[in-house]
Amino acid sequence: MIELLFLLLPVAAGYGWIMGKNSAKNQAHQLNRQITSEYSKGLKFLLDREEDQGLEHLINLLEVAADSVEHYSTLATMFRRRGELDRAIKIHELLLKHPSLDDQQAATSRLELAEDYIMAGLLDGAEEHLVWLVKAGHKEALEPIINLYSQTREWEKGINMYEAHSELFTKPQHVKAIANFYCEAALQDNDTQIMRKAISLNHKAIRPLYELGHSAFTKEDYVKAIYYWRELISQFTFFAPVFIEELALSYQKLNLTHQFYELLNELLDKGGVLIKIKHCQALLEQGHIEQAIKFLTDSLKRHPTIRGFSFLLQLLAKQNNDIKDVLDQIDKLVTSYIATKPDFQCQHCGFTSHTIYWVCPSCKHWETIVPSRGIDGF
Numbered sequence: 001m002i003e004l005l006f007l008l009l010p011v012a013a014g015y016g017w018i019m020g021k022n023s024a025k026n027q028a029h030q031l032n033r034q035i036t037s038e039y040s041k042g043l044k045f046l047l048d049r050e051e052d053q054g055l056e057h058l059i060n061l062l063e064v065a066a067d068s069v070e071h072y073s074t075l076a077t078m079f080r081r082r083g084e085l086d087r088a089i090k091i092h093e094l095l096l097k098h099p100s101l102d103d104q105q106a107a108t109s110r111l112e113l114a115e116d117y118i119m120a121g122l123l124d125g126a127e128e129h130l131v132w133l134v135k136a137g138h139k140e141a142l143e144p145i146i147n148l149y150s151q152t153r154e155w156e157k158g159i160n161m162y163e164a165h166s167e168l169f170t171k172p173q174h175v176k177a178i179a180n181f182y183c184e185a186a187l188q189d190n191d192t193q194i195m196r197k198a199i200s201l202n203h204k205a206i207r208p209l210y211e212l213g214h215s216a217f218t219k220e221d222y223v224k225a226i227y228y229w230r231e232l233i234s235q236f237t238f239f240a241p242v243f244i245e246e247l248a249l250s251y252q253k254l255n256l257t258h259q260f261y262e263l264l265n266e267l268l269d270k271g272g273v274l275i276k277i278k279h280c281q282a283l284l285e286q287g288h289i290e291q292a293i294k295f296l297t298d299s300l301k302r303h304p305t306i307r308g309f310s311f312l313l314q315l316l317a318k319q320n321n322d323i324k325d326v327l328d329q330i331d332k333l334v335t336s337y338i339a340t341k342p343d344f345q346c347q348h349c350g351f352t353s354h355t356i357y358w359v360c361p362s363c364k365h366w367e368t369i370v371p372s373r374g375i376d377g378f
């Protein structure tokens with residue numbers, strides 16, 4: 001009989017374990033039911049357009065359901081999109097105070113809160129949170145704080161942030177923005193020394209080289225202008241349309257035009273149609289008109305462009321006096337067509353313009369506006 005009781009022991013233990021498990025399950029089930037019911041009430045208020053009550057309800061629920069941080073974040077984002085910034089701010093501030101958030105959730109909530117503040121025009125509040133994030137090593141705060149300092153034109157603050165946390169700046173577009181901050185600060189203080197710092201950053205930017213060349217050119221220091229612009233045209237050949245005329249003039253002033261022709265030769269493979277046109281002009285100046293026509297015709301067969309076609313018409317008009325008037329008329333039409341096309345385009349958002357902007361007026365990215373490419377471009 002006693003042996004039989006021993007045999008029943010595992011059964012009793014198993015029963016106890018199952019009962020215990022069921023009791024924990026029941027508790028969890030009850031809590032879930034409570035949360036679902038509170039959720040439904042909150043959502044019902046929202047759907048009934050009693051939004052204040054609905055929101056209060058859902059925010060109170062946060063105390064019970066810490067695992068639903070994602071839902072609250074989504075809700076806050078929804079309010080922000082609808083322009084209800086006070087509500088988005090309220091939810092994000094509450095989330096940020098919640099003790100159960102892990103580091104990443106806290107950083108995301110802080111970033112979202114900064115976005116709310118920016119949209120609400122509360123830039124000081126946004127800056128405070130973004131600086132906190134950068135100091136804590138969160139790279140995702142770099143873009144919004146760069147945009148913020150661009151908007152407030154606080155170049156020094158951006159530069160100081162870069163110098164203190166340069167290890168976070170691994171993306172070229174962020175370094176380019178800082179290079180432009182150095183240029184803006186240099187132009188503001190009329191101090192090219194500051195600009196030189198931007199040349200040694202770990203990602204090359206266009207503007208410091210351009211500005212240093214331009215500054216030398218306006219002071220008639222053609223040796224320095226050539227030094228900086230030659231570096232620029234070799235690294236960023238697509239940017240040539242912005243300064244190639246001044247670069248050619250710098251060589252001419254120093255009686256070094258043959259060196260300019262050599263430079264054009266070096267750039268032929270990576271340059272666009274403008275470099276090819278300049279090369280043709282060099283051939284013409286040296287009296288090689290047939291060679292220029294052949295070179296341009298062959299290039300256009302490989303990469304047809306309207307600007308190249310227009311220049312070819314001018315070359316042919318020079319050689320064919322009897323049809324010169326007809327060719328000139330066609331060229332006029334082509335030239336007026338080119339004039340309707342934008343000279344510059346943002347590589348990030350597609351914004352087009354007839355002038356160069358260092359920061360895109362549309363997407364706010366630095367150095368993404370470049371001379372147009374393709375059949376209508378340079």
Ligand SMILES: [Zn+2]
Pocket residue numbers: 346347348349350351360361362363364365368
């Ligand atoms: Zn853009």
